[in-house]
Amino acid sequence: MRKIALLGATGSIGKSTLDLVERNPDRFRVTAVTAARNVEALADLVRRTGAGLAVIADESRYMDLVELLVGTNCRPAAGEDALIEAALYDCDLVIGAIVGCAGLRPVMAAVEAGRTVALANKEALVTAGALMTDAAVASGAILLPIDSEHNAIFQCLAGADLSDVSRIILTASGGPFRTASAEEIRVATPAQAVAHPNWSMGAKISVDSATLMNKGLELIEAHYLFGLASDRIDVVIHPQSVIHSMVEFIDGSVLAQLGSPDMRIPIAYALAWPERIATPAQKLDLAALSRLDFEAPDLERFPALRLARQALEAGGAAPVVLNAANEITVAAFLDGKIPFREIATLVEEALAGIALDAPSSIGDVLEIDRVTRSRTCAMMKASCS
Numbered sequence: 001m002r003k004i005a006l007l008g009a010t011g012s013i014g015k016s017t018l019d020l021v022e023r024n025p026d027r028f029r030v031t032a033v034t035a036a037r038n039v040e041a042l043a044d045l046v047r048r049t050g051a052g053l054a055v056i057a058d059e060s061r062y063m064d065l066v067e068l069l070v071g072t073n074c075r076p077a078a079g080e081d082a083l084i085e086a087a088l089y090d091c092d093l094v095i096g097a098i099v100g101c102a103g104l105r106p107v108m109a110a111v112e113a114g115r116t117v118a119l120a121n122k123e124a125l126v127t128a129g130a131l132m133t134d135a136a137v138a139s140g141a142i143l144l145p146i147d148s149e150h151n152a153i154f155q156c157l158a159g160a161d162l163s164d165v166s167r168i169i170l171t172a173s174g175g176p177f178r179t180a181s182a183e184e185i186r187v188a189t190p191a192q193a194v195a196h197p198n199w200s201m202g203a204k205i206s207v208d209s210a211t212l213m214n215k216g217l218e219l220i221e222a223h224y225l226f227g228l229a230s231d232r233i234d235v236v237i238h239p240q241s242v243i244h245s246m247v248e249f250i251d252g253s254v255l256a257q258l259g260s261p262d263m264r265i266p267i268a269y270a271l272a273w274p275e276r277i278a279t280p281a282q283k284l285d286l287a288a289l290s291r292l293d294f295e296a297p298d299l300e301r302f303p304a305l306r307l308a309r310q311a312l313e314a315g316g317a318a319p320v321v322l323n324a325a326n327e328i329t330v331a332a333f334l335d336g337k338i339p340f341r342e343i344a345t346l347v348e349e350a351l352a353g354i355a356l357d358a359p360s361s362i363g364d365v366l367e368i369d370r371v372t373r374s375r376t377c378a379m380m381k382a383s384c385s
Helices: 012-023 039-049 059-068 080-087 100-112 122-139 148-156 182-186 203-211 213-226 264-272 304-314 318-334 342-352 362-380
Strands: 002-007 028-035 053-056 075-078 093-096 116-119 142-145 165-172 233-237 243-249 254-258
Touching: 002 012, 002 080, 002 100, 012 028, 012 039, 012 093, 012 264, 028 039, 028 080, 039 053, 039 059, 053 059, 053 080, 059 075, 075 080, 080 100, 093 100, 093 264, 100 116, 100 122, 100 362, 116 264, 122 142, 122 213, 122 318, 122 362, 142 148, 142 213, 142 264, 148 165, 148 213, 148 243, 148 254, 148 264, 165 213, 203 213, 203 318, 203 342, 213 233, 213 304, 213 318, 213 342, 304 318, 304 342, 318 342, 318 362, 342 362
Parallel strands: 002 028, 002 093, 028 053, 053 075, 093 116, 116 142, 165 233
Antiparallel strands: 165 243, 243 254
C-alpha cells in the first residue's frame, strides 16, 4: 500500500490522480489533500479518500473547512505552514500539483526530507531547479516527472547512462495557432487561445501552449531533471500529440514513448514506479492514425520558445523572471488587457531589464518573483493584484 500526499488535489492533475487511486484501492491510499480555496471540493475529497489531513491555502476559508469536515476523522488546517505539513505528512509519495510559486515551499520541504516527489508543478524546477536538484542529491529524494514530455523521456532513459545520450527531443502539439498567420496570431482572442486541439487543460497552460512558452518552460525543466545542457535539448512540433518525447543515443538510435493524450498515463507511471498499473486511457490504433507529422518550431511567430532557451542559458535569476513575467502577462491577456502578441514582447522586456542576483534560497526565488511581477505590471500600466 503506497500512501500519497496530494498537493493541489482539486485541480486537473489531482482529479486524474484520484481516478487512478480509486481504481486501485489495494495499492494506493491518499493520506493528505490540499486545495487553494475550494473547501467544498476539498471536503468531498476527504470523504472519498479518508484522508487524515486537509489543508486549505486560503486562511480565510478555514472555518468553512472546519464545518464541512464535522463527522470525519480528518484534521483541517490552513495556510502556508500547513501546506508544508501536508508535504511531510504520513506518506510514501508526494504529488506536487499546486499551481504557481505557492507550491515551491511545500515541494522543497518534501525534497529536503528525502521523500519521493512526483512533480506536476512546473515552477518548482523552472524557478528553483538548481536548489531543488541539489537538495535532492543531499537528502536522497527521488524526483519523478508527471509532465507527459518529461515522463516520456524518463521512460525512454530507463537504465541508460547519460553519457550514451546524444540529445533529448521534446515534442509540442503546436497549439491552436500552429498554422495561423502572423496577423491571425496578433489578433487572437482568449477563447481561441484556450481551445487546445488535443489536450484538456486549464486556461493558463492552454495559453502557454498557444505561445509555445509551455514548451520553453519544459525545456528548462528538462535541463534540471536530466542534467543535460541546452544544446542537447531540442523541440519539434508534432501535431498529433502521440509521441510525447524522444531520446536520441550516440549510436543514432532514437527511442520514443507513444500514447494517447491522457494525463492518467504519465501519472500512473509516477504512482506505481518502478512498476506499472493499468489505466482507462484509450489505446492507440496506429493503423487508424496512418501518419505522424513533424516540423521545426517557427521562432518568428512563436518567440516565447527562443526567450525560454535564452533564459536557461543565461541562468541566475533569468528563469524566475521569465516565469513570473509570463504568468502576469498571460493573466492580463485572459482578462482582455493586452493582445496575444504582447505576452512575448513584455516577457522579453522583463528579461532585458534583469538586474537581480541569482537565487540562493526559496526565499530569494519568491522575492525575485515578486519584484518581476511588480515591474511587469508597471510595464503594462495596468493594476495587478
